[in-house]
Amino acid sequence: MKLSDEMTTALNDHITLELAASQFYLSAAGWCEVSGYDGGAAYLYAQADEERAHMLKIIKFMNSLGVRAAIPAVPQPDVNPESLENLLSMSLANEQSVTASINNTLSLAYKLPEYSVIDLLEWFATEQVHEETKFEAILQKFDTIGRDGLAVAEIDKILASSTGGE
Protein backbone atom coordinates (compact mmCIF):
# COMPACT_ATOMS: atom_id res chain seq x y z
CA MET A 1 0.00 0.00 0.00
CA LYS A 2 1.28 3.43 -0.92
CA LEU A 3 0.93 6.80 0.74
CA SER A 4 -0.21 9.96 -0.99
CA ASP A 5 2.53 12.45 -1.83
CA GLU A 6 1.02 14.94 0.59
CA MET A 7 1.08 12.47 3.49
CA THR A 8 4.56 11.26 2.54
CA THR A 9 5.82 14.84 2.77
CA ALA A 10 4.05 15.41 6.10
CA LEU A 11 5.50 12.22 7.61
CA ASN A 12 8.98 13.00 6.30
CA ASP A 13 8.70 16.49 7.80
CA HIS A 14 7.70 14.96 11.11
CA ILE A 15 10.65 12.56 11.02
CA THR A 16 12.84 15.67 10.78
CA LEU A 17 11.18 17.14 13.89
CA GLU A 18 11.71 13.94 15.91
CA LEU A 19 15.37 13.80 14.91
CA ALA A 20 15.79 17.50 15.72
CA ALA A 21 14.14 16.84 19.11
CA SER A 22 16.52 13.95 19.74
CA GLN A 23 19.55 16.11 18.92
CA PHE A 24 18.14 18.96 21.02
CA TYR A 25 17.86 16.65 24.06
CA LEU A 26 21.31 15.26 23.44
CA SER A 27 22.72 18.77 23.54
CA ALA A 28 20.53 19.62 26.54
CA ALA A 29 21.81 16.52 28.37
CA GLY A 30 25.37 17.66 27.69
CA TRP A 31 24.60 21.09 29.15
CA CYS A 32 23.27 19.38 32.31
CA GLU A 33 26.27 17.11 32.51
CA VAL A 34 28.79 19.96 32.45
CA SER A 35 26.63 22.08 34.78
CA GLY A 36 26.51 19.50 37.57
CA TYR A 37 22.94 18.35 37.02
CA ASP A 38 23.44 14.61 36.82
CA GLY A 39 19.74 13.86 37.18
CA GLY A 40 18.84 16.23 34.38
CA ALA A 41 21.58 14.71 32.21
CA ALA A 42 20.33 11.15 32.76
CA TYR A 43 16.75 12.25 32.15
CA LEU A 44 17.55 14.09 28.94
CA TYR A 45 19.85 11.41 27.52
CA ALA A 46 16.93 9.01 27.95
CA GLN A 47 14.65 11.59 26.33
CA ALA A 48 17.02 11.81 23.34
CA ASP A 49 16.75 8.02 22.92
CA GLU A 50 12.97 8.22 23.16
CA GLU A 51 12.79 10.81 20.37
CA ARG A 52 15.03 8.66 18.20
CA ALA A 53 12.65 5.75 18.82
CA HIS A 54 9.77 7.99 17.70
CA MET A 55 11.66 8.82 14.52
CA LEU A 56 12.27 5.11 13.88
CA LYS A 57 8.60 4.32 14.45
CA ILE A 58 7.63 6.56 11.53
CA ILE A 59 10.52 5.45 9.32
CA LYS A 60 9.61 1.79 9.79
CA PHE A 61 5.91 2.48 9.28
CA MET A 62 6.56 4.21 5.96
CA ASN A 63 9.05 1.61 4.79
CA SER A 64 6.59 -1.16 5.66
CA LEU A 65 4.12 0.44 3.23
CA GLY A 66 6.79 0.44 0.55
CA VAL A 67 7.34 4.20 0.71
CA ARG A 68 10.92 4.75 1.69
CA ALA A 69 11.27 7.36 4.42
CA ALA A 70 13.73 10.19 3.83
CA ILE A 71 16.53 10.35 6.39
CA PRO A 72 17.01 14.01 7.25
CA ALA A 73 19.99 16.10 8.22
CA VAL A 74 19.22 18.58 10.98
CA PRO A 75 21.08 21.74 11.98
CA GLN A 76 23.39 21.60 14.97
CA PRO A 77 21.28 22.37 18.07
CA ASP A 78 22.05 25.61 19.86
CA VAL A 79 21.16 24.93 23.49
CA ASN A 80 22.54 27.53 25.89
CA PRO A 81 20.02 27.97 28.69
CA GLU A 82 20.35 30.36 31.61
CA SER A 83 19.28 27.73 34.12
CA LEU A 84 17.86 24.23 34.53
CA GLU A 85 14.38 25.74 34.66
CA ASN A 86 15.03 27.63 31.43
CA LEU A 87 16.26 24.42 29.79
CA LEU A 88 13.10 22.58 30.84
CA SER A 89 10.95 25.45 29.51
CA MET A 90 12.77 25.15 26.19
CA SER A 91 12.05 21.40 26.31
CA LEU A 92 8.34 22.01 26.85
CA ALA A 93 8.27 24.50 23.94
CA ASN A 94 9.98 21.88 21.82
CA GLU A 95 7.32 19.32 22.74
CA GLN A 96 4.57 21.83 21.95
CA SER A 97 5.92 22.31 18.43
CA VAL A 98 6.08 18.52 17.94
CA THR A 99 2.46 18.28 19.16
CA ALA A 100 1.40 20.94 16.63
CA SER A 101 3.03 18.95 13.83
CA ILE A 102 1.31 15.72 14.91
CA ASN A 103 -2.06 17.46 15.17
CA ASN A 104 -1.66 19.01 11.71
CA THR A 105 -0.65 15.66 10.23
CA LEU A 106 -3.59 13.94 11.90
CA SER A 107 -5.95 16.60 10.53
CA LEU A 108 -4.47 15.99 7.08
CA ALA A 109 -5.04 12.24 7.46
CA TYR A 110 -8.73 12.85 8.19
CA LYS A 111 -9.06 15.42 5.41
CA LEU A 112 -7.49 13.41 2.58
CA PRO A 113 -8.63 10.89 3.98
CA GLU A 114 -5.72 8.55 4.55
CA TYR A 115 -6.96 5.97 7.05
CA SER A 116 -3.82 3.83 7.10
CA VAL A 117 -1.89 6.44 9.08
CA ILE A 118 -4.57 7.32 11.63
CA ASP A 119 -3.66 4.65 14.20
CA LEU A 120 -0.02 5.69 14.09
CA LEU A 121 -0.80 9.39 14.41
CA GLU A 122 -3.29 8.84 17.22
CA TRP A 123 -0.58 6.98 19.10
CA PHE A 124 1.66 10.02 18.65
CA ALA A 125 -1.10 12.43 19.69
CA THR A 126 -1.53 10.51 22.96
CA GLU A 127 2.24 10.33 23.41
CA GLN A 128 2.48 14.11 23.00
CA VAL A 129 -0.08 14.66 25.76
CA HIS A 130 2.16 12.55 27.96
CA GLU A 131 5.32 14.38 26.87
CA GLU A 132 3.90 17.84 27.55
CA THR A 133 2.47 16.75 30.90
CA LYS A 134 5.87 15.38 31.93
CA PHE A 135 7.66 18.69 31.36
CA GLU A 136 4.80 20.76 32.80
CA ALA A 137 4.94 18.65 35.98
CA ILE A 138 8.70 19.14 36.33
CA LEU A 139 8.42 22.87 35.68
CA GLN A 140 5.70 23.15 38.32
CA LYS A 141 8.22 21.88 40.87
CA PHE A 142 10.14 25.14 40.60
CA ASP A 143 7.02 26.87 41.95
CA THR A 144 6.39 24.29 44.67
CA ILE A 145 9.95 23.50 45.79
CA GLY A 146 11.77 26.69 44.86
CA ARG A 147 14.55 28.10 42.77
CA ASP A 148 17.45 28.36 45.18
CA GLY A 149 20.44 26.03 44.94
CA LEU A 150 19.07 23.39 47.31
CA ALA A 151 15.66 23.41 45.63
CA VAL A 152 17.18 22.99 42.18
CA ALA A 153 19.40 20.16 43.48
CA GLU A 154 16.25 18.49 44.80
CA ILE A 155 14.55 18.86 41.41
CA ASP A 156 17.65 17.39 39.77
CA LYS A 157 17.28 14.38 42.09
CA ILE A 158 13.64 14.02 41.09
CA LEU A 159 14.74 14.01 37.43
CA ALA A 160 17.25 11.26 38.22
CA SER A 161 14.55 9.12 39.78
CA SER A 162 12.17 9.75 36.86
CA THR A 163 14.61 8.39 34.27
CA GLY A 164 13.40 5.22 32.63
CA GLY A 165 10.09 5.36 34.41
CA GLU A 166 8.23 7.05 31.59
Ligand SMILES: [Fe+2]
Ligand atom coordinates in the same frame (compact mmCIF):
# COMPACT_ATOMS: atom_id res chain seq x y z
FE1 LIG B 1 8.83 12.45 20.04
Ligand SMILES: [Fe+2]
Ligand atom coordinates in the same frame (compact mmCIF):
# COMPACT_ATOMS: atom_id res chain seq x y z
FE1 LIG C 1 8.97 14.24 22.86
